[in-house]
Amino acid sequence: xxxxxxxYWMPISILLMVLLVGFLPSSWILNFGKSQSSPEFKxxxxxxxxxxxxxxxxxxxxxxxxxxxxxQAEIQGTQIVFQYLVTDAIDVYPEYIGTIRYxxxxxxxxxxxxxxxTAMLERFNLVMTKPIGFENTYAMGMLESRADELGITKVxxxxxxxxxxxxxxxxxxxxxxxxxxxxxxxxxxxxKPNGNDHALTYKQLESGSADVIDIYSTDSKIQTLxxxxxxxxxxxxxxxxxxxxxRKELEEENPQLVKLIKSFEGKIDNRQMINLNARCExxxxxxxxxxxxxxxxxxxxxxxxxxxxxxxxxxxxxxQHLDLVRMSLIACIIVAIPLGVIxxxxxxxxxAVLGTIGVLQTIPGIALLVMLIAPTEWFGxxxxxxxxxxASVIPxxxxxxxxxxxxxxxxxxxxxxxxxxxxxxxxxxxxxxxxAKLWRIELPLALPSILxxxxxxxxxxxxFACLGAMIGAGGFGQPIFSGVRLSDTNLILQGAIPAAVxxxxxxxxxxxxxxxxxxxxxxx
Amino acid sequence: xxxxxxxxxxxxxxxxxxATSLTFKSGSTTALLGPSGCGxxxxxxxxxxxxxxxxxxxxxxxxxxTPENVLKMRHRMGYMIQDGGLFPHLTIRQNVxxxxxxxxxxxxxxxxxxxxxxxLTHLPQASFDRFPSELSGGQRxxxxxxxxxxxxxxxxxxxEPMGALDPLIRSELQHELQLIFSSLGKTVIVVTHDIAEAGxxxxxxxxxxxxxxAQIGTLRxxxxxxxxxxxxxxxxxxxxxxxxxxxxxxxxxxxxxRAEQ
Numbered sequence: 165x166x167x168x169x170x171x172y173w174m175p176i177s178i179l180l181m182v183l184l185v186g187f188l189p190s191s192w193i194l195n196f197g198k199s200q201s202s203p204e205f206k207x208x209x210x211x212x213x214x215x216x217x218x219x220x221x222x223x224x225x226x227x228x229x230x231x232x233x234x235x236q237a238e239i240q241g242t243q244i245v246f247q248y249l250v251t252d253a254i255d256v257y258p259e260y261i262g263t264i265r266y267x268x269x270x271x272x273x274x275x276x277x278x279x280x281x282t283a284m285l286e287r288f289n290l291v292m293t294k295p296i297g298f299e300n301t302y303a304m305g306m307l308e309s310r311a312d313e314l315g316i317t318k319v320x321x322x323x324x325x326x327x328x329x330x331x332x333x334x335x336x337x338x339x340x341x342x343x344x345x346x347x348x349x350x351x352x353x354x355x356k357p358n359g360n361d362h363a364l365t366y367k368q369l370e371s372g373s374a375d376v377i378d379i380y381s382t383d384s385k386i387q388t389l390x391x392x393x394x395x396x397x398x399x400x401x402x403x404x405x406x407x408x409x410x411r412k413e414l415e416e417e418n419p420q421l422v423k424l425i426k427s428f429e430g431k432i433d434n435r436q437m438i439n440l441n442a443r444c445e446x447x448x449x450x451x452x453x454x455x456x457x458x459x460x461x462x463x464x465x466x467x468x469x470x471x472x473x474x475x476x477x478x479x480x481x482x483x484q485h486l487d488l489v490r491m492s493l494i495a496c497i498i499v500a501i502p503l504g505v506i507x508x509x510x511x512x513x514x515x516a517v518l519g520t521i522g523v524l525q526t527i528p529g530i531a532l533l534v535m536l537i538a539p540t541e542w543f544g545x546x547x548x549x550x551x552x553x554x555a556s557v558i559p560x561x562x563x564x565x566x567x568x569x570x571x572x573x574x575x576x577x578x579x580x581x582x583x584x585x586x587x588x589x590x591x592x593x594x595x596x597x598x599x600a601k602l603w604r605i606e607l608p609l610a611l612p613s614i615l616x617x618x619x620x621x622x623x624x625x626x627x628f629a630c631l632g633a634m635i636g637a638g639g640f641g642q643p644i645f646s647g648v649r650l651s652d653t654n655l656i657l658q659g660a661i662p663a664a665v666x667x668x669x670x671x672x673x674x675x676x677x678x679x680x681x682x683x684x685x686x687x688x
Numbered sequence: 689x690x691x692x693x694x695x696x697x698x699x700x701x702x703x704x705x706x707a708t709s710l711t712f713k714s715g716s717t718t719a720l721l722g723p724s725g726c727g728x729x730x731x732x733x734x735x736x737x738x739x740x741x742x743x744x745x746x747x748x749x750x751x752x753x754t755p756e757n758v759l760k761m762r763h764r765m766g767y768m769i770q771d772g773g774l775f776p777h778l779t780i781r782q783n784v785x786x787x788x789x790x791x792x793x794x795x796x797x798x799x800x801x802x803x804x805x806x807x808l809t810h811l812p813q814a815s816f817d818r819f820p821s822e823l824s825g826g827q828r829x830x831x832x833x834x835x836x837x838x839x840x841x842x843x844x845x846x847x848e849p850m851g852a853l854d855p856l857i858r859s860e861l862q863h864e865l866q867l868i869f870s871s872l873g874k875t876v877i878v879v880t881h882d883i884a885e886a887g888x889x890x891x892x893x894x895x896x897x898x899x900x901x902a903q904i905g906t907l908r909x910x911x912x913x914x915x916x917x918x919x920x921x922x923x924x925x926x927x928x929x930x931x932x933x934x935x936x937x938x939x940x941x942x943x944x945x946r947a948e949q
Contacts, residue, residue, distance in 0.1 A: 592762075
C-alpha cells in the first residue's frame with residue numbers, strides 16, 4: 165500500500181473519543197466491570213451541625229439493621245434539600261415545622277401541626293413524623309448572670325428596659341417574622357438595631373457589650389456561654405419543632421426503615437440536642453461520632469463508624485473536585501467550540517448565541533442549581549433508569565458547564581473572526597472545501613485564542629466547583645463550608661489550600677498544553 | 689484559454705467593473721494594469737470565483753465557471769498575492785503541499801513535486817521546514833509561487849506579487865518569474881500598477897480605468913500610441929526617476945550643480 169498523508173477524520177474521531185472517555189465520572193472508570201452497589205436509600209441534611217447529626221442518626225440506625233443508607237450531608241438551603249426530596253433524589257431529611265409552614269407551604273391558613281402534616285401529605289405526598297422532641301426556634305437570650313442581676317426571665321420584661329443594648333443577627337433583623345414584628349408584639353420601643361454577623365453577636369454578649377441577642381434555641385453556645393433563653397410569654401415565635409420528612413412510598417419500599425426513622429419521635433429534647441451540638445462544635449467531634457454515642461448511650465444500639473482521616477478526606481475531595489471540573493470542562497469543549505464556530509460563521513445566530521450565553525452567566529449559582537435538580541432527576545429516572553441523579557454531581561456539572569461556556573465560545577468566535585482576510589482568501593483560492601478550510605486553516609489559526617478560553621474556563625471552574633458542596637456534591641467546597649459553619653480554620657484551609665493549588669496546577673497544565681499544541685509559527 | 693464574457697460588478701451604487709469581455713490565449717502572459725480602484729483586482733477575484741460577477745461568465749478552456757464546479761476549477765488555477773498569503777501555522781513544506789494532503793496524494797509523489805518546485809524557484813533547502821515568519825519577503829514570494837504552481841494549474845494569477853518587496857529583490861524576482869513563466873508555457877495574468885513591471889513580464893497589457901478597459905496592447909503601443917489622454921497621463925506619472933532628474937526637475941538639477949562645485 166502506498167503511504168498517504170493522514171486525513172482529518174482520524175484526528176477528529178480520536179480527539180472525540182479521548183474527550184468522551186475523559187467525560188465519564190471517575191467512579192465509573194474506577195468501578196468499570198465491577199457490579200455497582202450504590203445504597204438504595206438516601207438521607208439528606210442541611211448545612212448545619214444539628215441537621216447533620218440527625219442525618220447521621222438515621223444513617224447509623226439503619227446500618228445497625230443492615231439497611232444501606234447513604235448520607236448526603238450539608239446541603240445548602242431548604243429549597244434545595246426539599247427539591248431533592250420531592251424529586252425522590254433523597255428519601256428522608258430532618259426539617260422543622262416552622263420552616264415547613266413559612267418556607268414550603270407558605271399558607272397562612274395552615275397553623276397547627278396536624279394541619280401541616282395533612283397538607284404535606286396531600287400536596288407533596290410526603291409524610292411528616294411526630295416531633296423528635298426538641299425545638300430549634302429563634303429566641304431572645306441573655307447571659308445567665310446579667311439576666312439574674314436584672315431579674316429578667318421573659319421577653320415581655322424587655323419592654324420596660326429601654327436602656328439595654330441589643331446585638332442581632334443579620335437574618336433576624338431582616339426576616340419578615342423577625343425583629344420588627346417581635347418588637348411590635350412585645351412593645352419594645354427602641355430604634356431598629358443593625359444586623360451583625362451571628363458569630364459576632366455571641367462575642368459581644370460574652371464581652372458584655374451587648375445585653376440581649378437573638379439565638380437559636382438548641383445552640384451549643386447556650387450551654388458553653390451559660391445563656392438564659394427568655395420565655396416567649398406572648399407566644400410570638402412560631403413552633404420550630406424538629407421532625408423527619410420522608411416520601412410516602414418509603415412505607416412500602418422499606419417499612420423497617422420507616423420504623424427506625426419513627427423511633428426518634430420524642431427521643432431528643434432541647435437539653436440533649438444542645439449537648440449533642442456542643443459535642444461537635446465545642447469538643448470538635450465529628451457528627452457521626454456524636455450520633456454513634458447517642459445511639460449507644462440513649463438507645464442501646466451499637467454501630468461501627470468509619471474513622472475519618474484528613475488524608476482520606478482530602479483525597480476524596482480532590483477526586484470529587486476534579487470530577488466536577490473535568491466533566492464540565494469537557495462537555496463545555498465539545499459544545500462551546502462548535503457554538504463559537506457557528507457564531508463566527510452566521511452573524512445573526514452568532515449574536516443570539518453570544519447573547520443567550522451572556523444571560524445564562526448572570527443566573528446566580530444557587531438558583532441555577534435549584535432549577536437543574538428536577539429536570540436532572542426526571543431525566544435520570546425516565547431516560548437512563550437511575551434514581552438520585554438530581555442529587556448527584558450532575559446538576560453541579562451542568563451548572564459549571566453553563567458558566568464555562570462564555571469564555572470558550574467567545575474566544576473561539578474572536579479567534580476565528582480575527583483571522584486576516586488575505587489568509588482566508590488564500591485558503592479559498594486553493595480550492596479547499598469549507599470543512600477543510602475550517603479544519604486545516606481557521607481552527608489552527610484560532611487555536612491560541614481557543615486554548616486561552618479553555619484555560620480561563622478551567623480556572624474559573626476550579627473556583628466555582630466549590631459551589632458543588634452547596635448541594636452535597638462534595639469537592640473542596642465541602643471542608644470550606646463545614647469549616648465556616650463550625651468556625652474551624654483548619655477545616656477551611658483543608659479546602660481552600662488544595663483549591664488554590666489546583667487552580668495553579670490547572671494553569672500550569674494548560675500552559676504546557678499550549679506549548680505543545682500551538683504551532684511554532686504562531687508563537688513568534 | 690481563458691474567456692471572460694460580459695463580466696460586470698457593482699458594490700452598492702459604485703460600479704467596480706463595467707461590462708467587460710476579454711480573452712487570454714493559452715501560454716500568453718497578460719498584465720492587468722491600472723491605478724488603485726480601477727477594478728483589476730476585482731476582475732482577478734471574479735476569474736477565481738472568489739467574487740460572483742453580476743453579469744456574464746468566465747470560461748476556462750470552454751468550461752463555464754459555476755458555483756458547483758468552482759472548487760475543482762480553482763485546482764486548475766494558481767493564485768499568488770501581495771504578501772504571499774502563507775499560513776503562519778504551517779511550515780514551508782506544509783504550505784506548499786497543503787493541497788496534496790487535502791487531495792490525498794501519495795507521500796512520494798508529494799515529495800517529488802515539492803523538490804521539483806523548490807529547484808524551479810531556487811528556494812534554499814534550509815528553509816523547507818521553517819515557518820513563514822522566519823523567511824525573508826522574497827523567499828516568502830517564492831514559496832507562494834511554489835504553492836500556486838503545486839497542482840500544475842493551466843493558468844496562474846498573480847495579484848501585485850512584488851508589491852511588498854524592496855527594489856533589489858523585486859528586480860531579481862521579476863527576472864526569475866519571467867524565466868519560469870516562459871519555461872512553463874502557462875497562461876499567466878499579473879495584476880500590477882507598475883507599468884515597467886507590466887512591460888517586463890507581459891507580452892500584452894490591459895490598461896483599466898474606473899472599471900473599464902482604456903487600452904489593450906504592448907508597452908510600445910501604450911507609449912507610442914496612447915488611445916486617450918488618461919493612458920498618456922498614467923505612463924507619464926510613472927516615468928523613471930532618473931529620467932525625471934535629467935529632464936523635468938530643475939530643483940534637483942540645481943542641487944546637483946551645487947554639489948559639483
